[in-house]
Amino acid sequence: MEAAEHKAPNYIAIWGMLAILTVVEVAIVYFRLPRRLTVVSLVFLALWKALLVALYFMHLRFEPKRLLYIVLAPLPLALILVVAVMHGFRGP
Amino acid sequence: MTAHAAAPSVGHAAPAQGGVGVYTQKVGMWVFLVSEVMFFTALIGSYIILRWGTGAQWPDPRTVLAIPITALNTFILICSSVSMVKAYAAATRDDQAGLKKWLLLTVLGGATFVSVQAYEYHHLIEKGFLPSSGVFGSAFYTMTGFHGFHVTCGVISMIWVTVRAFRGRYAGGNYRGVETIGLYWHFVDLVWIILFTIVYLI
Amino acid sequence: MTAHAEAVAHAAHDDRSFIRKYVFSTDHKTIGIQFLFLSLFFLLVGGLLAMGIRWQLGFPGQAMPLGGWLPQSVAPGGVVAPKTYNSLVTMHGTFMIFFAVMPLLVGVFANYLIPLKIGAPDMAFPRLNMWSFWLMIPSGGLMLASLFVLGGSSAAGWTVYAPLSATPDYSGVHLGQQLWCLSIVIFGLSSLLGSVNYITTVVNLRAPGMTWFRLPLSVWALFITAVLAILAVPILAGAVIMLLFDQTIGTHFFQPDVGGQPLMWQHLFWFFGHPEVYILILPAMGIASDIIANGARKPIFGYSSMVYAMIAIAFLGFVVWGHHMFQSGMNPTLASTFMVSTIVIAVPSAIKVFNWLGTLWRGNIHFTTPMLNALAFVSMFIIGGLSGIFMASTPVDMYIHGTYFIVAHIHYVLFGGSLFAVFAGIYFWYPKMFGRQMSERWGKVHFALTFVFYNLTFFPMHILGIGGEMRRIYDPTVYDFLRPLQPINVFITINAFLLGLSQLVFAANFIGSLFKGEKAERNPWRDTGLEWTTASPPPHGNFAETPHVYHGPYEYSVPGMDDDFLPVTTPPTGRAA
């Protein structure tokens, strides 16, 4: 029932991937792309990196589904909070 | 229930009815991490909200913060995450030498990260960028400060785990302690990935 | 079953030292009882503060009885000063919510009941559990200390709205507010450790046969409450830390002049605050469900819909926080969204009320003291729930927001709801906790006095609110339109004092029964639950051998059986376990 049952992922490859993504992020900032494009691509890259860490380093990919539900529970709430408050301020 | 009952640091182990099929410390750590997600939501969310509300007056982080050195620091933290996961892999194989080596590297990585952050703070404060320097200063120091606090706690517990490893407490495939602390460690790394992007880059 | 053999060995000869057994104990039962004494003490503190509030409102500007004993800066000539009044209001709310009702419901009953009711020898992390209690000492201590520091305690209301709370110049409170923040952060840590424990214990330590849908509703409620706490309390901790930094290191999170957002405090606070309301009522619902089924000698009506209703309340509880902020200057379109979600959350609450009525229907109702309190919970929760509908409607809320109508509503939910359930729970599980029965006769006297004076105190507050009386007003007679309402205030004050005095009956019964109470048997209420299959009080390790569960939690009056209850451990063949 424990983690030992699955084949260990190639941690060094994921490490390389994370390093490359970080370099790309910093490069985007210094390229001074249009603001919106910068924000969208940076958020995308950050989520990609976060997902790599969660799925492989924290081996969520190999855990039972029910644990995954526990882990995912706070994310919609966090999103609701931030989005609602951002729109809570009165328009000009 | 022989191997499973041998879990350390729990008073009693009872036969689980179903559950999520995961041992107790791991469930506990994940539940704790869920609450940590909400804690950082309060901090990161406030940053996003304040920045959204302030609009164009927000300073460009590139002009205030030193991005290259922080990018390097990010890399160091990612490295320590890899060494952590290597330590866990060594523990599952009962490779005691590997476990000790990778744990030491992890402690080193975490300590380096905190030191670089302390240096960065020192540098910024000398430049006159303080927690009272506008909303950006407030949010920057609170967010990175609390992340640094988490890393520091992580380093301290990692030292404790390393000492235990040298005493042979994780021998014989008893990797649970290493895995549980590793989850915390990776979580702190994950938060930094988000923080670095939001505070330094965007 | 090595672990259980160990537990049994423990039970047989308990060789823990005095300190390990009674002070720094990791036994969930001891910790639950420690929480009970601590939170009853804070209930007393909060109640005394309330008496101060009521005196000033009933007899504004007159010297308080014994008020001459207070320092001149607090009560010149025995008369409550305006700032003291604001402190009283703030600290009454703070103590009652964070240090009395929440630990009474969660600290006491979650700790004491969860392992016993699911058949576990202890919590998943007994040592963390001990820390969860011992962190309450510095937390409560700091909060108490803040009453005595220079500048007084926090005076910005229990909701500590920024920037009044964030800027000492505005409130005149310096150290008091900082201690408040520090105390709440430590409280958050304590609550977090407790909740991690409760969740993990319920998930992983259920006895064989104790499936999710055989869990008693009290355990379901406490589990869902712990989930709410895990998700909501960290937001409060984060917000309070920002507030603390605003006061101490000069940050500007809630200071509008440099780009901070005062409304952000309200959003963060109520994102915690509304789930907190359900943290305070869900365990009460669970406790009342257990006791009502026991008192009516009937299975709970619609067990699974009760569970789903609680899950729905928990989820919806996170998307209704804006209804505390309808008049706050929030975008009115967003307010409409919150109105709809608020209206929707009333439905599961209604389902629960009807299910309790359905449980009583065609029952054989035993009017024991716990049952009377549980019934009072239901009938008072109906009033509290219905008065909430007025606030959900945004235009009506525009008038009653911030008036005594709100005060009446919150007390119908938190006192009429939660506290009656707490009393029910204490009367019900006292024999299990201490091995002695509380006096039924004095219990009924206490119940009758509390029920009557409680209603005479809080029901007229609805009328005050409709008359437009604002809450947190030091002297309502300043306003012409409030002066005619003053007789109601006098009436409320007198009844509030009588309500306070009635609690002496409870105190005497509680303390007296510790020494003089009739020795309790294993199962004095003829209940089906697992906790009643072990000794009263249960030994260290709880059960002599791992219990096995064969039935749902509420098998009362099963046809064809001699007894009118079927313990969950009785094997289906009828043979004794």
Place this chain on the structure above:
Amino acid sequence: MHWWFPSNASSVGGQVDSLFYVILYITGAVFVLVEAGLLVFLVRYRRRDGRRATYVEGSTRAEIIWTTIPAVILVSLALFSQPLWSRIKSADTYPPNADHLAVEAKQFEWRVTYPGPDGKLGTDDDFMQKDELHLVVNHDYVIDLTSRDVVHDFFIPAFRIKQDAVPGMLIKVWVRPTVVGTYELACAELCGLGHYRMRAQVVVQTDSDYAAWLRSQGQATSSAPAASPTAQEGTP
């Protein structure tokens, strides 16, 4: 003895009150039915020796009924409330020809800025009056509500109007008084130790009375800042 709503004096107050009564009648009926049901059950099914409770675990049909009925009633209440709410609080639905006033809340007073004879805010002839709000009856006003220090709440019970004043925000409040008279403006959000005495007078006047008052103010402001006659605080 007046132990109910203060009499209404604004255009929206009547509708707010009606909505309140609708909810009161519905919840009142539910209250009576449910509590009566509870009492009947308690008496009818009280403990009697030799009788057993009936073993019933639930009824899906009953539960569907008592889920649906409250849901329908509650959702229709929300639909009922919505139009009134957006008319009162959404700035884009306010009457376009309304007069503008500015009210700034500060600890512990209300500072009302009138546009002066030219009818425009932000010009030289604006004048400020402490703790006194003069309005012409049957006239639309949009009040620019701000706060200088902490969160206050602009509450005129007779108008059934309540709106927080938040530092750093400008919130527009629409009022249309309909009855001549003197009313009270209260602060309904704890704002510090003088919160309880943060009270102002609302004077609703006829057109001619208002004009006369405006003229007297013009004279007063030309020499010295207006000293409000009601500025002195304290218990009456």
